[in-house]
Amino acid sequence: MPRSGTLIAYGRRIERVVAHLAAHLDEPLDLDRLAGVACFSPYHFHRIYRAMTGETAADTLRRQRLMRAAAELVRDGAAMPAIARRAGYGSVAAFTRAFGQAYGIAPAAYRRQGRLVPPRTASNEPEASMDDVIIRELSPVRVAALAHRGPYTAIGSTFDRLAAWAGPRGLMGPDARYFGVYYDDPDSVPADRLRSDACVTVGPEVTGDGDVRIIEIAGGTHAVLRHQGPYAELEGAYRRLYRGWLPTSGREPADRPCFEEYLNDCKTLPPAEWLTDICLPLA
Known part of the structure; x- marks a missing residue:
């Protein structure tokens, strides 16, 4: 098989592993089982996974669990020991150390604040002002x-699967851009029925393959709000955009879904530095 064909085949096998990890976040890491999912020898699977993804399978699992924990701390009323156990830690102290290393703040403090940067007032979340939102032609x-x-x-786990598909095809270069398209209101639609797409830019020569399809994110006039911080806090940014900015803007939303563009690398930067543009299409 040509080298490019081998890379693509390896990418498909690693994608199966990433999907398996996402579907079994609450289970212990079983590297032999993962090697079987990928149809690689256990003697070589770990090196292949790290070479293809830039991290170990344990790193992927830890990162996805901590991202879920951050969302639970912001949104849910679960007790800290339960969140620590779901994240794979035997004690709150161990979870606190791991979360603090990743997020730069203790989980209890993160829960009290509801975000990495405390609100400007003690009781009210700041609204998105006219100065925070930029009208852009995209x-x-x-x-x-x-x-x-x-x-x-x-x-995030679907983006990891997408990366496993795109990497062997040479689509993850420095000029690649990453988007999430969100079709439903998470406050109105049950969580298990929410629809979204993980996306990476491609050229005209790229065609869909299997579960990956080619779509166009429409251009036009958009209200853009830049969010800095963990993705778990994006819902708060949406609330500020829709509650604080849109009603006073004199603008109408278009009949197209919102999307997000992720401007830097969540694997190499601390969550406090993650940058996301929330793009609201306008009529």
Whole structure:
């Protein structure tokens, strides 16, 4: 098989592993089982996974669990020991250390604040002001899209699957752009029925393959709100956009879904530095 064909075949096998990890976040890491999912020898699977993804399978599982924990701390009323156990830690102290290393703040303090940066007032979340939102004319973007079903805060695992598909095809270069398209209101639709797409930009020569389809994110006039911080806090940014800015803007939303563009790398930067543009299409 040509080298490019081998890379693509390896990517498909690693994608199966990433999907398996996402579906079994609450189970212990079984590297032999993962090697079987990928149909690689256990003697070589770990090196292949790290070479293809840039991290170990344990790193992927730890990162996805901590991202879920951050969402639970912001949104849910679960007790800290339960969140620690779901994240794979035997004690709250161990979870606190791991969360603090990743997020730069203790989980209890993160829960009290509801975000990495405390609100400007003690009792009210700041609204998005006219100065926070920029009206921009955006060009249409051609992307490869992989559907995600379920909580929006769990779409990271679908991006990992998309990366396993795109990497061997040479689509993860420095000029690649990453988007999430969100079709439903998470306050109105049950979490298990939420629809979204994880997307990466592609050229005209790229075609869909299997679960990956080619779509166009429409251009036009958009209200853009830049969010800095963990993805678990994006819902608060949406509330500020819709509650604080849109009603006073004199603008009407278009009949197209919102999307997000992820401007830097969540694998190499601390969550406090993650940048996301929330793009609301306007009529």
